[in-house]
Amino acid sequence: MTGSAGRAPGTTAFPRRLLLRTALAAGTVLGAAACTGPAPPARLVLAGGVQPGVYISLGRALAEVWRDRLGTAFAPEVLTTAGSTQNMQLLTSGAATLAISQVDVAADVAGGVTGPNEPMALARLYDDVTHLVVRRDSRFSTLDDLRGARVSIGPAGSGYQPIARRLLEVAGIGVDGLGERAELGLPDAVAALRADRIDAFFWSGGVPTDGVRALAAELPIRLLDLGAQLDRMRERFPVYSVGTVPATTYGLPGPVSCLSVRNVLLATAALDDTTARSLVEAAFTEQPRLAQASPAAVTIDSRSAIGTQPLPLHPGAVDFYRSSKGY
Incomplete structure (x- = not known):
């Protein structure tokens, strides 16, 4: 794991201030492409992976896409982590809002979690x-x-x-x-x-x-x-x-x-449907940009993205895939 001197802007090494949540002032103005509906959570945190690795590069690319298309309130802090197992611990504890994980690890963890912190898939990313x-x-x-x-x-x-x-x-x-x-x-x-x-x-x-x-x-x-x-x-x-x-x-x-x-992008049941849909829609709209950041993202496609079994899809993601005929 690299130190702070070699860390890309917007990337934080676990566990620095993971539980800190800064309330956003009411009336935050999003960018021109911002979605309508409820504001995003007070703090978006994405559990990424090791450096160098696909999780961390893809996580940073997603954060940039969400910032540019949806506004700064949707740009998550991207954490440098050991990988899937740690990411699922962060997600289910509430220390991360989003995570990338292998589906086998995610399924093993998700089986024992219910309520607001229950893991739910936004998309299958790549294998x-x-x-x-x-x-x-x-x-x-x-x-x-x-x-x-x-x-x-x-x-x-x-x-x-x-x-x-x-x-x-x-x-x-x-x-x-x-x-x-x-x-x-x-x-x-x-x-x-x-x-x-x-x-x-x-x-x-x-x-x-x-x-x-x-x-x-x-x-x-x-x-x-x-x-x-x-x-x-x-x-x-x-x-x-x-x-x-x-x-x-x-x-x-x-x-x-x-x-x-398979690798999946995850949220929890606590993430509101509008935000979940907005994140998924922006990611697929900017898929070519993600592919430039990480060759693994070349295979990201809305038709295969629903293949997250045995993890359930988040209702906001389901809404997007149904509207795009990917579900």
Whole structure:
């Protein structure tokens, strides 16, 4: 996680003043494109992700779109976080108004939350793929080869540590079968692999992920093919699907089968319907702009955005999709 000196304007590292809510004065004047109806919540806070990563870049792009189209009152503070698990904790505690999360993590958390803080989806954004990164000149070719190896499974609070644990369990290795287990975020994992302090690291993110792409530009890498585990993973955890990372993505020797999981933009039941609809509508209107900020956003589409199951769609989002014939 970067310090404040390297942080983009409008981005705050968790947990700085998360519970602070500043009341907006009555009669706040929004921009020319502002929506009508109830004012937005007194404070919009979006739980983002790690730097560099798709969540944080997409979260910042969304914040700029909402500010420009709807007015400054709709521009959320974007938090730097460990990822999905921490984001869901922030959302369900009321410390964040909005969050981006993997659907598997969100569903696990949402099952026990009711009332105003119940998580509700605004849109399916894009799909993550699970990367299992090794040096190209290493001896590792399959997940089974990681028994006894030095492996980073991702930090606590991330969305991909649960996936790493599940994959290792399905492979019959488990975290106890590793030689050394590290819990590094993406920047630290990249640095550790480059310095040969670890043999492999897990990461789940959009394709391409900037941090992995930067590593591949200076150190030849491979992604381990997960095809042998995918059927068993999907049998135990139907929320996952199968994906492919093209060889051209990171200069790989060939395409790689991987685990795919949907990412969703979330609010809670406390967010009023008018604000929810306005946020969704602005995001889809400015989809090309989001795609410029993050290549993962190229796939954002109102027809597929309703695929947030098992999470329910927020009524304000439903209203937008019905009017746009995406529901």
